[in-house]
Amino acid sequence: MPFHRFTVGDYEVFLFQAQPHRTIEVADLFPDVDQEEAKSAYENEPQWFAESEQQLHFTQTIPLLRGKGRTILIDTGIPHETENAMLFSGMAEAGITPDDVDLVFLTHRDMDHVGGNFRDGEPALPLARYAIGRTEAETYRVDEVRNHFPTFVGPLEELGILDIVEDDAEIAPGVKLLLSPGHRAGTTSVLVDNQLLLVADTWHTPVQIPNPHWAIKFDTDPALAVESRRELIERAATDQLLVAVPHTPNFGLGSVVGDGTARRWKPTIV
Numbered sequence: 001m002p003f004h005r006f007t008v009g010d011y012e013v014f015l016f017q018a019q020p021h022r023t024i025e026v027a028d029l030f031p032d033v034d035q036e037e038a039k040s041a042y043e044n045e046p047q048w049f050a051e052s053e054q055q056l057h058f059t060q061t062i063p064l065l066r067g068k069g070r071t072i073l074i075d076t077g078i079p080h081e082t083e084n085a086m087l088f089s090g091m092a093e094a095g096i097t098p099d100d101v102d103l104v105f106l107t108h109r110d111m112d113h114v115g116g117n118f119r120d121g122e123p124a125l126p127l128a129r130y131a132i133g134r135t136e137a138e139t140y141r142v143d144e145v146r147n148h149f150p151t152f153v154g155p156l157e158e159l160g161i162l163d164i165v166e167d168d169a170e171i172a173p174g175v176k177l178l179l180s181p182g183h184r185a186g187t188t189s190v191l192v193d194n195q196l197l198l199v200a201d202t203w204h205t206p207v208q209i210p211n212p213h214w215a216i217k218f219d220t221d222p223a224l225a226v227e228s229r230r231e232l233i234e235r236a237a238t239d240q241l242l243v244a245v246p247h248t249p250n251f252g253l254g255s256v257v258g259d260g261t262a263r264r265w266k267p268t269i270v
């Protein structure tokens with residue numbers, strides 16, 4: 001099944017597989033984590049690793065919320081023309097067409113999150129308004145490293161269908177933004193009905209729950225990313241939130257259980 005469906009408050013939530021499952025090298029993703037530390041993480045929780053402490057499971061899912069008269073897509077995935085792009089075929093299997101989406105919220109600037117904004121030169125969600133948080137929009141616009149604002153977001157602005165919203169805006173009834181900077185300057189998480197936390201790329205793998213100091217090499221500001229990660233992990237545990245993490249296996253759905261270094265990820269789907 002290319003999607004998982006459940007309900008939270010008045011929203012029906014879909015998590016769509018956006019890219020196929022794959023493995024990634026720990027040394028590539030976490031260059032500052034030494035072999036011993038990786039080995040100990042592997043011994044504690046081998047299920048997040050592929051065959052040894054050197055490789056982690058990796059994937060991507062994209063959430064869609066439907067309720068209160070709204071259909072909201074959170075991020076658009078890799079470009080639809082890419083061979084591995086799975087979002088739209090998954091939506092079709094769930095009976096949802098691109099025309100059904102009336103709001104697209106962009107959590108941050110990475111290609112696997114904004115790459116699907118357009119298809120064949122037209123907005124890929126043709127009837128939707130697109131929205132992005134103010135901090136992310138303003139820093140993305142002038143980003144010299146990830147300099148694709150003019151490709152993926154600028155044209156939405158020219159078409160008059162982009163809303164730059166406050167970092168703590170309520171973008172739909174009960175759907176609130178939560179700035180969680182560090183991975184990108186304005187990475188934005190989303191809290192649904194105070195029950196479901198969509199963490200964007202605040203963390204990537206369950207190994208980072210007991211080890212929030214593991215900063216991936218792509219984090220723009222690793223120290224700030226660690227701080228945001230600690231805060232959200234703490235909040236998820238304290239408020240007993242359901243959590244969806246885009247790059248975590250099993251549709252990235254689960255909860256944070258336990259205390260301190262004994263804290264760990266408990267997947268909903270096993």
Ligand SMILES: [Zn+2]
Pocket residue numbers: 110112113201246247
């Ligand atoms: Zn990502």
